[in-house]
Amino acid sequence: MMSAPELLSSALMAARRIVVFPSSVELGPVLAHLVTSRAEKAITSRGRFTLGLSGGSLVSMLGKELLALPELDCSKWVVGFCDERLVPFDDPESTYGLYKSKLFSKVNIPDSGILTIDSTLSVSECAEDYTHKLKEAFPDDDFPVFDLLLLGMGPDGHTCSLFPDHPLLEETKKIVAPISDSPKPPPQRVTMTFPVVNSARCVAFVSTGGSKAPILKEVLEGREGPAFPAARVVPTNGELFWLVDDPAAASLTIQVERPGSGAKL
């Protein structure tokens, strides 16, 4: 018979879908469909679609795949950022700057629908300012409930700007936190906290490339001791997807889904 923690863990695993594609070529369109299908559902139910974006490798893939859709209407989208690096918008490390050039400037998201993180402020003021913007955008929620959060994972298992063994992993009250000692440059960042990430209606990790294989195995198949940040993403009432390619999934031994072409999630 399974113990209570084992039962809980197996229930959580059941809610998690690990979907493996041969490469980003097949993964990309399914990601775009996940975004538009959750957008349609959210707009039908609540009149708007709230999307949280991550930086890194996701930016180019998302820009390319969304722009390839024939009739993308983002007029009812509200877009926030899962984290941001405190650098000028024209710095190649700026997540906002990259999305602006690769996506925002080419689609019809209203300016008022982009919850920009003001990187000209000090890191603590910046976190306060973004907290204020999120509270205004989600007045009814203790922790903002995004319709969809798109996350990446670094080779150390970090997600958002939540890094292994950092005190921010234990944050339970703030919705946004400043970080001044990020082990991955640039050192100053702001990040959503786990209570926000785990409040989302749907969370999708996108992880591609062989460099992610060792950490993906650790995160998805478990290890003794404190869980990696990415492994702590377990939405309380939401869906959790891991969209990965074959090189990233190379070391996995757990059961995964391998959808055929034209798959929809």
Ligand SMILES: O=C1O[C@H](COP(=O)(O)O)[C@@H](O)[C@H](O)[C@H]1O
């Ligand atoms: O620093 C960051 O890294 C993670 C992972 O990026 P990836 O390039 O390895 O996919 C990203 O999700 C996060 O937004 C970013 O600030």
